[in-house]
Amino acid sequence: NVSGKLYDVMRKIRGTGVISEKNIDDALKDIRMSLLEADVSYKVVKSFIESVKQRSIGEDVLKSVSPGQQFTKMVQDELASFLGDKNSGLDTGRRPMLYMLIGLQGSGKTTTAAKLANYLIKEKNTPRVMLVGADTYRPAAKQQLEKLAAAVGAEFYTEEHDDPVKIAVNAYKSLETKAIDAVIFDTAGRLHVDAELLEELKKMKAAIPFTEILLVADAMLGQESVNVAKNFNDAVAITGIILTKMDGDARGGAALSMKHTAGVPIKFMGTGEKTDRLEPFYPERIASRILG
Amino acid sequence: NIFSSGPAREHIEDVEEALIEADIDLEIISGILEAIKRDKISDYEGVKKLLKDIFSDSLNQPSVAPQALKKVIILCGINGAGKTTTAAKLSGIYAKNGGKVIFAAADTFRAAAIEQLEAWAKASGTRIIKGIDGGDPAAVVFDAVKNAKNGGCDMLIIDTAGRLHTKSNLMLELGKIKKVVLKDYPEDEIDTLLVIDANTGKNAFSQAKEFNESIKLTGVILTKFDSSAKGGSIIRIAHELRLPIKYMTYGEDAGAISVFDPQEFVDKLFD
């Protein structure tokens, strides 16, 4: 079950009979190109290629009976380990669970908040979910979440002013008198280079004991994904990543960059616009997509 | 900066890294590196000048002065790129020059999409034509076109629903919308602009290619340029698809838009 690019690489190595270090270097060049084409960030590609090279020396691929196969398996294993080799689910620690969604503008947070609510209600025996409209910037953002909440059968909470931390805190306080299993906080999109808005996230985190802080990121992110993951993680220590718009044809290399940079699991992927389009993340599937 | 010291080969590697990190297409990058070696360019300003020269053919576009604005603008693009917000910004430019704008809220699918454009319309006193939630977007456009033609408005801005270029039924829907406009406006009076998020990687080219094939584009708007992303994917789009980059937006408020500036774009590549 070898992906297209790796298969070509493997065939090239196999076809040369005796394998030399030059064969390995050429194979690595091919893989490097493929990863960059897939939007994996430059520095992450460098680090990945270096790991594979070290492994090929360490496992002495040159002396192997079937070097092409061994090399290919090694690349796949290394990619799987970079991506996180086990599906890591949502932390459903103690109730009520408190999840905050953060990320760049337009990445899919509001839609994903509703999807997460739908997932908890339908698949996780968590019938009472509250969605909190804490995006006080975008026109009609609260209305958007309110409509989605109604559609998935979740409760909706917001306030008619523009202080997001106050809304979040009051939503949290309201749990004292409500029977709620999980709360999902939607936040305004913000750039990873906007210090003031990252500060706002820090205030949110200081005020509420979140079970998870999830970075919602577009599968088609380019080279900037490393900085996106780094800056959001440095600000609030994210606990997981959700990749959206995986129903497109972006190779999704940003997944590798972000996982590697933030060191947290990719938990879910969004695969469509409707609220039932959320799937657990499976590393093997995206590994072959990234390699091409 | 990348040329402050060290041997030439290191410089080439540093230039390559900067260009890759700018999301520029890899084939275009190898062409640039060849030119640097061939012309023995050995300093920072030299590389920037080379880039401006290489890109100027594809990035320097005919002026988009307000009087060059067309009668109808159709904004299209994938989900979350910034279409609705850009509609508001474009109306701001046009209104500032005394023009009367009408919005067509042709995203009838996404939750609160109509409300979102309505909020912008209210803020700027712009007339808006809308339909019912879940209704046929082509019907809204039909209605808007009639109003635009009869109501003495100088520009109709059509905001469409986000859609992935891989969904053929949605691409057909977009084609249908343009056909409605073409019943009342000649092709040369319509600007069909693809909205692209500067944070997008190589997929931006696939988007442009597919949208162009479904609904002949006349240009691109680069959004979220206030991000640290360089938006380098537009170079291949401009070069291979011969599409002008008409505007760039750099913030979330109505004024954060300007005519695309190739110099500013190249300068940012090495920030």
Ligand SMILES: Nc1nc2c(ncn2[C@@H]2O[C@H](COP(=O)(O)OP(=O)(O)OP(=O)(O)O)[C@@H](O)[C@H]2O)c(=O)[nH]1
């Ligand atoms: N095809 C597809 N579209 C998606 C997916 N997730 C979200 N979207 C769409 O992406 C667009 C943006 O989604 P939003 O939920 O508004 O994004 P957001 O991050 O909340 O945006 P801001 O609040 O402005 O930062 C909408 O058109 C959604 O329907 C997905 O997995 N697949």
Ligand SMILES: Nc1nc2c(ncn2[C@@H]2O[C@H](COP(=O)(O)OP(=O)(O)OP(=O)(O)O)[C@@H](O)[C@H]2O)c(=O)[nH]1
């Ligand atoms: N920082 C920044 N944010 C922007 C810019 N343009 C749009 N946005 C934000 O991006 C998000 C998405 O913008 P929309 O206008 O809703 O995007 P859209 O393409 O209409 O989205 P859909 O209709 O859901 O496909 C909003 O939060 C906007 O405020 C920009 O130039 N810079």
Ligand SMILES: [Mg+2]
């Ligand atoms: Mg939102």
Ligand SMILES: [Mg+2]
């Ligand atoms: Mg929109």
